[in-house]
Every structure is written in C-alpha cells, then in structure tokens.
Amino acid sequence: MVLTLYxxxxxxxxxxTVAMTLAEKGIPYTFVSVDLQHGEHKQPEFRKKQPFGLVPxxxxxxxxxxxxxxxxxxxxEKYAAQGPTLIPTELKAKALFEQAAAVEFANFEPxxxxxxxxxxxxxxxxxxxxxxxxxxxxxxxxxxxxxxxVILGKQRFLAGDEFTLxxxxxxxxGTTLAEAGCDLMTSKGPNVKRWWKEVTSxxxxxxxLNNGIKTTMCADDALSEP
Amino acid sequence: xxxxKLYSSSVTACTRRTATVLHELKIPFELIExxxxxxxxxxxxxxKFQPFGQVPYIxxxxxxxxxxxxxxxxxxAKHPxxxxIPTDPKANALFEQATSIELTxxxxxxGKAGLPFYLKKLxxxxxxxxxxxxxxxxxxxxxxxxxILSKQRYLAGDTLTLxxxxxxxxAGFxSLGSDIMxxxxxxxxxxWYNELVSxxxxxxxQDGVxxxxxx
Numbered sequence: 001m002v003l004t005l006y007x008x009x010x011x012x013x014x015x016x017t018v019a020m021t022l023a024e025k026g027i028p029y030t031f032v033s034v035d036l037q038h039g040e041h042k043q044p045e046f047r048k049k050q051p052f053g054l055v056p057x058x059x060x061x062x063x064x065x066x067x068x069x070x071x072x073x074x075x076x077e078k079y080a081a082q083g084p085t086l087i088p089t090e091l092k093a094k095a096l097f098e099q100a101a102a103v104e105f106a107n108f109e110p111x112x113x114x115x116x117x118x119x120x121x122x123x124x125x126x127x128x129x130x131x132x133x134x135x136x137x138x139x140x141x142x143x144x145x146x147x148x149x150v151i152l153g154k155q156r157f158l159a160g161d162e163f164t165l166x167x168x169x170x171x172x173x174g175t176t177l178a179e180a181g182c183d184l185m186t187s188k189g190p191n192v193k194r195w196w197k198e199v200t201s202x203x204x205x206x207x208x209l210n211n212g213i214k215t216t217m218c219a220d221d222a223l224s225e226p
Numbered sequence: 227x228x229x230x231k232l233y234s235s236s237v238t239a240c241t242r243r244t245a246t247v248l249h250e251l252k253i254p255f256e257l258i259e260x261x262x263x264x265x266x267x268x269x270x271x272x273x274k275f276q277p278f279g280q281v282p283y284i285x286x287x288x289x290x291x292x293x294x295x296x297x298x299x300x301x302x303a304k305h306p307x308x309x310x311i312p313t314d315p316k317a318n319a320l321f322e323q324a325t326s327i328e329l330t331x332x333x334x335x336x337g338k339a340g341l342p343f344y345l346k347k348l349x350x351x352x353x354x355x356x357x358x359x360x361x362x363x364x365x366x367x368x369x370x371x372x373x374i375l376s377k378q379r380y381l382a383g384d385t386l387t388l389x390x391x392x393x394x395x396x397a398g399f400x401s402l403g404s405d406i407m408x409x410x411x412x413x414x415x416x417x418w419y420n421e422l423v424s425x426x427x428x429x430x431x432q433d434g435v436x437x438x439x440x441x
Contacts, residue, residue, distance in 0.1 A: 051370040052331055065319055067326030074319040095291050095300040102293035105329055107278060147277045 002217075003029040006049065007056030008036055009213045012116070014068030015056040016172040019213045021072040021165070023204035025083035031215045069101070072165050086165045093160060100158035100166035111141035112173040119180025138182050145188045152191035157199075167199050175200060227287055229439070230255045230301075233275070234282030235262045236434035237348060239341065239395040240294035241282050245435040246394055247298040249427035251305050252441040263350070295325070298388055310388045317383060324382035324389030331370070332393055335363040339406075340399030347402055354403070361404055368406065368415050375414035390418070394428050 005022070007015030009031070022029050034040050034055050042053040050057045050066040057066040058074075065071050076086035088094045114137035122129050151158065158166045174185055174196070185196040199205075232248070232255050234241040241257075248255050260266045260281050268279045276283040276292045283292035291297050302310040312321050339360040345351040374381065381389045397419055401407050407419040422428065430438075 047373075051373045052327075052367065053370075063316060063319075065323055067323050067330065069329075070319065070322035070326040073322045074315075077315060077318065091300070091303060092289060094303065095289075095296060098296035098299045099291055099293045102296045103278070106280075106293065110334070144278065150277055 001061040003027065003061075004032055004059040005029050005056060005213075006032045006034050006046075006059070007213070009033050011209050011213075012172050012176050014054075014172070015213060016208055017068045017169060018056050018058065018071050018075075019208050020168060020171060020202075020204050021075050021086070022216070023207050024086065024168070024202070025075060025079045027075065027079055028217050029215065031213055069105075069165075069169060072168070076165060084163060086163075086168065088159070088162070088164065097159040097164050097166055100164070101169065103158070104166055104169045107144040107147075108141070108170055109173060111137040111144070112170075112177060115141065115180045115182055116173060116176045119182070120176055134180070138180075138184065141177075141182070142184055142188070145184055145192055148195075149189035149191050152195045157195065163199070163202075167195070171199060171205055230287075231258055231285040232256065232282055232435070233258045233260055233285065234435070235260055236436065238262065238281055239337070239344070239399065240280075241435050242395040242398075242428075242431055243294045243392060244282050244284075244297050245431050245438075246425075246427045247310070247388065247391055248301060249430050249438065249441070250310065250391065250425070251301055251308055253301055253305075254439045254441075256437045256439075257435050295329075295388075295392060298392070302388055309385055310391070312382065312385070312387060321382040321387050321389055324380075324387065325392060327381065328389055328392045331367045332364075333396060335360040335367065336393075336396040336400050339364055339404065340396040340402070343403035344399040357403070361400075361406055364400070364406060368412055371415050371418075372412040375418050380418065390422060391427075394422055398423055398428065 003022075005015070005018060007018070010016065034046065036055065040046055041050070041055055047053050049059070049064050052066075054066070056068055056071065057064060058071045060074075060078075065074055073087065088097050115134060118129060118134040118137065148158075155161055157163050177183075177185060184192075186193050230248070230253060232241070232244060234244070234257070236257055236259055245255075245257075260272070262281060266272060267276070267281050273279055275285075275290050278292075280292070282294060282297065283290060284297050286300075291300055299311065302308060306313065312318050339357050342351070342354050342357050346354070371381075378384050380386050381393075397407055401419075401423070408416040410416070
C-alpha cells in the first residue's frame with residue numbers, strides 16, 4: 001500500500017524535506033495538502049495524527065509518523081536497499097553522521113529559519129521587517145558557515161565523503177535564504193559554495209522545485225529531470 | 227583501552243546531558259574541565275577538536291566526536307542491550323520521532339526559559355528577560371506532551387529511551403524557576419518528569435559533572 005504524505009505543497013520546510021527524501025529513494029506516495037492558511041493543522045481531526053498541530057505527517061499503511069527528520073530517517077531505513085545510502089551503518093561513520101545532523105539543527109536551522117521568518121514571511125504578510133534582527137541571524141549563520149568552510153575543505157559532505165540526510169536537511173531552509181536577501185550559501189567560500197551547488201543540484205531536489213510536491217506514483221515520476 | 231575523555235565545563239547543560247547518559251550506561255569517563263568562562267573553548271587548540279567552539283566533545287580512544295546528542299547516540303549504540311535506542315524498525319521510527327520532538331518542540335523554548343534560571347543559580351548571569359515568552363510557548367507544547375504521555379509511559383513508547391533522557395538538562399533547569407513541568411492539569415507530564423529527575427544518573431551530577439570510574 002502506498003505511503004501518504006500530509007503537508008504543505010511548497011519547496012520549503014519539513015514537507016519539502018520529506019518530498020526530497022522520497023524522490024532520492026524513488027518511493028511512490030500519495031500527497032494530501034493540509035490547508036494551513038485556514039488552520040486545518042490546528043484542528044482536532046489533524047491533531048489526532050500530529051498532536052503539536054504541525055506538518056508534515058506520514059501514514060504508512062496505518063503507521064503514522066511525524067517530524068520531518070524522523071520521517072526521513074524512517075524512509076532511509078525502510079528503503080535502505082534502494083537509492084543512495086542516506087544514513088551510514090558502521091558505528092563511527094554513523095556517529096559522524098549524527099554529529100553532522102546535530103550541527104544542522106543546532107548551528108544552521110535556527111538562524112536560517114529566523115532569517116526566513118524575518119526576511120521572507122514578514123514581507124509576505126505585509127509586516128515590517130526588523131533589519132537588525134535579520135542582520136543578527138545572518139551574522140550568526142555567517143560565523144557558523146565559516147566552520148562549514150573548514151569542514152568542507154577536508155571532506156566532500158558534512159558527515160564524510162558520502163551524501164547523507166545531514167546534508168539533505170539543509171536544503172529546504174537553505175534555499176530560502178537568497179529570498180531573505182542572504183547569499184551566504186554561495187558567497188561564504190569556495191568549499192561551502194561547491195557543497196551547496198552539489199546538494200541543491202541533485203535530481204531529487206530539482207524534481208521538488210520543478211514538478212512540485214504531489215502524488216507521485218512511480219519512481220520515474222519521482223526522479224524526472226526538467 | 228583508554229578511558230573515555232569528556233572535554234567540557236563540568237556544569238553546562240550539554241555536559242549534564244552527556245554525563246547523565248554515560249552514567250545510565252555505566253560507562254567510566256574522565257571529565258577534563260574546559261574553562262568556558264575564560265574562553266578556553268575558543269582557542270585554536272580547542273577549535274582543532276570542536277571547530278564551532280562549543281562544549282562538550284569526547285575523545286574515545288582517539289575517536290573525536292562532538293554534539294551532546296551525537297555523543298549520547300554513539301555510546302548507546304555501543305551498548306545495544308541497554309534499549310536506549312530501540313532496534314525494531316517501527317519502535318526505532320517512533321524513537322526518532324521522539325528525539326525530533328525534543329529537538330524541535332522542547333529545547334527551543336525550554337532552553338531559552340531554563341538556561342537563564344540555571345545561569346542565575348550558578349551566579350554567571352542574571353537576565354530573565356526571555357523567560358516569560360518562552361514559558362508561554364513551552365506551556366502549549368506541553369499540552370501535546372500530555373496527550374502523548376496519557377497513552378504511553380515514555381515519549382517513544384512504554385520503555386525509557388535516549389529521547390526522554392535528552393530532555394533532562396533543560397527540564398530540570400526550567401523547574402528552578404517555574405512549576406510548568408509539574409502542574410496538576412498535566413498529570414502525565416508531571417509523572418514522566420518526576421520519574422526522570424529522580425534517576426540516579428541525573429542526581430549524580432547536581433553539583434557538577436565529575437570523573438566517574440566506578441558505578
């Protein structure tokens with residue numbers, strides 16, 4: 001039976017992160033759009049699936065899972081035999097993967113998300129942007145990306161020389177930075193630039209951008225290039 | 227084989243998290259104090275090991291690792307019979323859901339509310355400006371925790387996992403200045419919280435983490 005993904009059909013945030021993982025692995029799925037604009041995610045019916053009232057959520061033949069990073073890990077484990085290996089299995093390689101995944105959430109996500117909220121969401125809702133708040137999160141992000149520049153000068157990806165979920169988790173918020181007026185992902189240094197280009201050029205991400213997040217019935221659909 | 231070395235300040239939150247898990251697993255370790263108040267974690271020598279200039283990191287017989295949750299996962303993976311990371315595929319998925327819940331729905335607000343209370347207690351900083359707004363956010367998140375914990379004993383199911391233990395430093399720190407974790411309208415959160423903070427592994431380092439070679 002096919003998986004059902006509940007979420008927001010936009011190339012940013014948790015739903016897009018899961019959609020990219022589904023595409024990486026060539027997994028068919030049904031997409032059900034949740035009407036965030038009208039607060040569907042906060043209703044009791046939806047909260048039965050996701051008690052925090054957030055998207056996305058996954059229903060795998062009655063097994064319901066939420067939190068995008070957990071969903072991606074589950075897909076990576078369940079479909080380990082197909083597509084790229086997104087989580088290493090050897091003890092130390094896996095530890096270095098967990099280190100990189102932790103860095104994403106501790107040192108990248110808060111500042112990238114804050115920049116998105118300040119620099120993209122606020123103008124979208126006609127709210128005044130606070131330039132010093134925006135600059136503060138971009139500045140913190142910049143300091144951390146200085147460290148990424150060092151790490152990525154020694155290895156191809158964040159957990160080692162193979163692409164993993166730790167890299168993938170950066171894509172859906174990292175790509176909104178440019179819209180917030182921040183070009184750090186390409187201007188920070190040659191190593192970050194090389195890594196970012198490689199990660200965002202993957203066919204799985206391009207299919208999310210170009211085909212959108214929608215019911216995808218076969219692997220070919222999931223990985224079709226523009 | 228060399229004893230696991232934990233490089234950190236003995237009192238900071240992530241050191242407490244790491245030491246609690248080491249204690250749960252009865253892993254001997256040496257605490258090598260890093261004087262964060264004087265910036266020892268920002269020196270070039272330190273940055274060679276932890277390039278973000280943060281504590282803790284470990285040296286496990288030459289294997290260097292940082293990020294407290296990554297360290298905890300690594301040592302738990304070396305002790306699979308502890309059950310702190312379930313291996314059955316669906317149990318593991320629910321475990322990952324629970325660790326992600328802690329990360330995205332607990333730490334941001336519990337950290338910003340709890341850390342100021344803790345730093346005040348340590349005498350390091352007295353600034354509670356961010357606390358009220360973050361307690362408000364945390365309050366709503368804990369309503370969802372109540373819904374989850376009314377159906378199962380712990381966050382990932384009916385057995386204790388790392389996902390529960392990851393909450394400890396900040397759940398404990400928030401309680402230094404607020405009763406948010408033990409309110410009567412959330413009896414299951416209170417039950418779960420009280421169980422966690424009663425654990426010897428948490429109580430062992432109330433006055434700071436120290437080298438532990440025997441259990």
